[in-house]
Amino acid sequence: MCGIVGYVGHRKAGPIVLEGLRRxxxxxxxxxxxxxxxxxxxxxxxxxxxxxxxARLLVEQPxxxxxGIGHTRWATHGAVTEANTHPHTDCHGEIxxxxxxxxxxxxxxxxxxxxxxxxxxxxTDTEAIVHxxxxxxxxxxxxxxxxxxxxxxLQGASAxxxxxxxxxxxxxxxxxxNAGGIVVGYGQDEMLIASDMPxxxxxxxRVSFVEDRExxxxxxxxxxxxxLAGQPLTKQIHVIPxxxxxxxxxxxxxxxxxxxxxxxxxxxxxxxxRLDLDKGRVELDGLRSFSGESCRDIRRFHSVACGxxxxxxxxxxxxxxxxxxxPVDVDYGSEFRYRRPLLDPEHDVLLAxxxxxETVDTLAAMEEARGRGLRCLGITNVIGSQLARLADxxxxxxxxxxxxxxxxxxxxxxxxxxxxxxxxxxQERGTLDQPSRERLLQDLVELPGLVGRILxxxxxxxxxxxxxxxxxxxxxxxxxxxxxxALEGALKLKELSYIHAEGYPAGEMKHGPIALIDENMPxxxxxxxxxxxxxxxxxxxxVRVRGGIVIAVATExxxxxxxKANHTLFVPAASPWLMPVLTVIPLQFLAYHIAVxxxxxxxQPRNLAKSVTVE
Ligand code: AGP
Numbered sequence: 001m002c003g004i005v006g007y008v009g010h011r012k013a014g015p016i017v018l019e020g021l022r023r024x025x026x027x028x029x030x031x032x033x034x035x036x037x038x039x040x041x042x043x044x045x046x047x048x049x050x051x052x053x054x055a056r057l058l059v060e061q062p063x064x065x066x067x068g069i070g071h072t073r074w075a076t077h078g079a080v081t082e083a084n085t086h087p088h089t090d091c092h093g094e095i096x097x098x099x100x101x102x103x104x105x106x107x108x109x110x111x112x113x114x115x116x117x118x119x120x121x122x123x124t125d126t127e128a129i130v131h132x133x134x135x136x137x138x139x140x141x142x143x144x145x146x147x148x149x150x151x152x153x154l155q156g157a158s159a160x161x162x163x164x165x166x167x168x169x170x171x172x173x174x175x176x177x178n179a180g181g182i183v184v185g186y187g188q189d190e191m192l193i194a195s196d197m198p199x200x201x202x203x204x205x206r207v208s209f210v211e212d213r214e215x216x217x218x219x220x221x222x223x224x225x226x227x228l229a230g231q232p233l234t235k236q237i238h239v240i241p242x243x244x245x246x247x248x249x250x251x252x253x254x255x256x257x258x259x260x261x262x263x264x265x266x267x268x269x270x271x272x273x274r275l276d277l278d279k280g281r282v283e284l285d286g287l288r289s290f291s292g293e294s295c296r297d298i299r300r301f302h303s304v305a306c307g308x309x310x311x312x313x314x315x316x317x318x319x320x321x322x323x324x325x326x327p328v329d330v331d332y333g334s335e336f337r338y339r340r341p342l343l344d345p346e347h348d349v350l351l352a353x354x355x356x357x358e359t360v361d362t363l364a365a366m367e368e369a370r371g372r373g374l375r376c377l378g379i380t381n382v383i384g385s386q387l388a389r390l391a392d393x394x395x396x397x398x399x400x401x402x403x404x405x406x407x408x409x410x411x412x413x414x415x416x417x418x419x420x421x422x423x424x425x426x427q428e429r430g431t432l433d434q435p436s437r438e439r440l441l442q443d444l445v446e447l448p449g450l451v452g453r454i455l456x457x458x459x460x461x462x463x464x465x466x467x468x469x470x471x472x473x474x475x476x477x478x479x480x481x482x483x484x485x486a487l488e489g490a491l492k493l494k495e496l497s498y499i500h501a502e503g504y505p506a507g508e509m510k511h512g513p514i515a516l517i518d519e520n521m522p523x524x525x526x527x528x529x530x531x532x533x534x535x536x537x538x539x540x541x542x543v544r545v546r547g548g549i550v551i552a553v554a555t556e557x558x559x560x561x562x563x564k565a566n567h568t569l570f571v572p573a574a575s576p577w578l579m580p581v582l583t584v585i586p587l588q589f590l591a592y593h594i595a596v597x598x599x600x601x602x603x604q605p606r607n608l609a610k611s612v613t614v615e
Pocket of ligand 1: 309358359407408609
């Protein structure tokens with residue numbers, strides 16, 4: 001979604017805000033702009049297209065001021081034009097506003113403001129905000145009051161940042177609902193704000209978070225926090241362990257490739273410090289409110305997520321039911337609250353899975369569950385994210401920043417987190433004895449090495465990409481615990497290369513998809529050594545006898561699969577519970593190399609955003 005950056009301090013704001021926007025490119029955008037307070041006046045610089053266009057504009061028309069805000073826009077209302085690019089100004093050019101989210105009642109507000117003589121120059125919902133602020137500042141004479149009153153008129157989720165030449169040296173940031181976060185960064189005689197940590201990590205790792213119905217008034221010497229009702233707030237300062245280097249590409253061609261290749265480390269990091277091998281115990285500090293009796297009361301999980309995280313939610317069903325015998329229902333975040341789910345507040349727990357912790361549909365599912373009295377357990381990669389703050393207990397992925405829009409290392413870490421949760425529940429509920437747990441933990445300890453072997457043994461992904469990059473349709477097949485990876489492999493391909501791809505349970509082939517089989521549509525089949533291998537072999541034969549092409553993912557040494565398939569990508573043998581961590585990696589590489597061969601924008605695929613903070 002949209003990216004937000006702000007700076008106030010002793011340095012020039014323009015270059016700092018621009019670099020911050022660059023760090024947020026992965027959030028997806030159609031245009032970018034910034035405003036700097038320059039000699040008492042607001043200097044506006046806006047451009048459509050890549051951030052580089054804005055950078056060129058700043059070279060041609062530099063700004064000198066030391067207070068500024070910037071925005072990358074992912075269009076929701078209004079075409080991709082310079083006029084619709086944020087920041088938006090009031091009628092006199094004395095106030096600018098940037099926003100993430102949607103003003104659901106902007107038409108009514110706009111009609112009211114037009115009647116009051118305001119002139120609108122864009123088609124955006126955001127512009128209604130700046131005119132509201134102008135109206136209320138004129139009435140109250142105070143910018144903070146004006147922003148409070150304006151925000152309370154809005155319906156829908158919004159993160160809003162305001163800068164005015166009438167109140168120089170001050171940036172005001174406010175939040176309504178879950179439209180993406182606002183992080184306040186503490187520097188040396190300078191302050192920053194951003195929608196995401198990577199935008200400010202070059203300058204500080206000390207941050208506070210503005211939450212729903214709260215606002216911050218930021219000046220070079222610090223920040224004041226309050227509710228939208230004006231109630232002063234004291235905010236904790238968090239130290240974020242991410243460093244700027246981990247946010248850089250480190251020599252890789254794309255963030256996505258770097259993050260695929262980081263998976264031996266990220267799988268290690270999600271495990272680190274959480275296993276007691278001597279006692280065969282999983283220790284999840286973040287789950288203190290889900291231990292002992294409070295854990296034994298759980299009779300059902302509702303696992304809710306979106307996109308790739310939803311595929312991890314499907315895997316959470318296999319892992320938690322298989323390892324701890326606790327029933328799990330799985331829902332898309334965007335469906336859960338609309339189907340009026342049957343929930344038992346005494347015994348049900350909502351399990352929310354989200355890399356960003358800011359996906360509005362997943363957060364809305366959490367709000368629904370909390371409103372119905374359920375406890376929420378979260379799995380996320382971002383410390384201080386909205387999900388982490390809503391959850392009663394959180395398992396952090398500790399995967400470091402995932403910049404590529406296509407999720408890779410976060411997904412494999414989600415699987416491991418769900419595996420550890422399954423063992424933890426078995427241990428706390430007494431359904432897994434110590435010898436069983438010791439075996440399960442030993443399998444886990446061996447996993448990073450197996451991941452490392454796949455990453456180290458470069459396979460002929462590029463050759464496969466060369467063969468098939470022009471195909472227009474792919475079918476991905478898997479069974480049992482490897483069925484979700486058929487969906488994930490298909491999602492990776494379609495979101496990176498814009499090729500149509502479908503994932504299916506292989507057993508469903510005969511109920512329809514088999515009609516699609518011909519020599520034009522490659523079929524990727526996950527056929528590892530497990531309880532359904534024979535059935536996968538049959539599926540591969542069904543495809544081949546109809547002239548179809550099969551790219552198999554198989555267990556090392558399984559020559560029978562290799563004989564039947566056109567191409568085989570081998571992975572090491574591992575516990576069936578953990579095979580999805582291994583079988584997804586060849587699918588990540590295949591999608592990556594096909595997208596590169598097509599010349600697609602791998603880290604920022606068209607129309608996509610890293611964190612979907614609007615419905
Ligand atoms: C994954 O490759 C996609 N970028 C997308 O489906 C993503 O998984 C989804 O938007 C959920 O994001 P989250 O994990 O941050 O909630």
